[in-house]
Amino acid sequence: MAALPILYSYRRCPYAIRARMALWAANIQPEVREVSLRDKPAHLLQLSPKGTVPVLQLPDGTVLEQSLDIIWWALAQRDPQGWLNKDHDAVNCLIAINDGDFKKALDRYKYPERYPEQLQVFYRQQGEQFLRILEAALEQQRFLLGDSASVADVAIFPFIRQFAAVDAEWFALSPYPKLRAWLEVWLESPLFGEIMQKFPTYIE
Ligand SMILES: N[C@@H](CCC(=O)N[C@@H](CS)C(=O)NCC(=O)O)C(=O)O
Structure with a gap:
């Protein structure tokens, strides 16, 4: 074998x-x-x-x-699933924001006690800059770069999952309904x- x-x-x-x-x-x-x-x-x-x-x-x-x-x-x-069938630069660009500024904000939002220079809500607002970009994309299409999923969706969704879980009540009422629905699709996927x-x- x-x-x-x-x-x-x-x-x-x-x-x-x-x-x-x-x-x-x-x-x-x-x-x-x-x-x-x-x-x-x-x-x-x-x-x-x-x-x-x-x-x-x-x-x-x-x-x-x-x-x-x-x-x-x-x-x-x-x-x-054809996850590679999207513009490579667009994929890399979204992932770079996710892995860079967004991940930095996520760590601070999740563990504000380790970053006492600012209040937790400040870090959340920093993270929301990325949530807004994703929400705007999902207002146009089912997935981040079109109507089918790509590497960008797969690479980013576990981080949105973490962000959503820090304060699930806040996320449930936040102004990102398309993002919530997109997250749900991934969480419910076999x-x-x-x-x-x-x-x-x-x-x-
Ligand atoms: N750039 C790496 C980052 C991986 C990473 O940071 N993983 C974390 C866990 S989520 C880790 O192993 N941290 C080491 C530690 O906690 O000791 C990748 O994309 O694989």
Whole structure:
């Protein structure tokens, strides 16, 4: 039997979620090694000393240590849903805002006690700048870059999930109805259900 790729993962990590979404969509089911972020396996650190997840090791030894690299690699193998069929620059541009300014605001909104320079609501308002961009896009079309999903949707949705969960009551009443509906589509998707299954913590 051919060796499976090995995925070091953390169930709730938004970067790991997006990587698993692409792998599962491409019908690549790796050996998932769920890590404890407080006690990372030595093999993970050996493959990728930076110590973040997700990290994918291919059977030929190649190591992909960024979630986006894993996504591009997985969909290059197979892309049955056509997630690659959108303008690459537009995809990268949205993801760059997500992974940059939005993620920064999200961390501060989620853990305001670690960033006492400002009130939590300030960080939320910073994050809302991105929510407004997404809402405007979704007023025009079903997904962020058109009427079908793309890598941008998959790469961004786990972060919106986190943002929404910080204060679910606020999010439910916030002026982003299209974004709420879009988030719901992803949360209810069978694919998300599959990739959120629980794996036992990997012990070396
Ligand atoms: N740029 C990386 C970021 C991955 C990342 O930051 N993952 C977090 C978990 S969500 C992590 O592993 N943090 C290390 C730690 O908490 O020790 C990617 O896209 O894969």
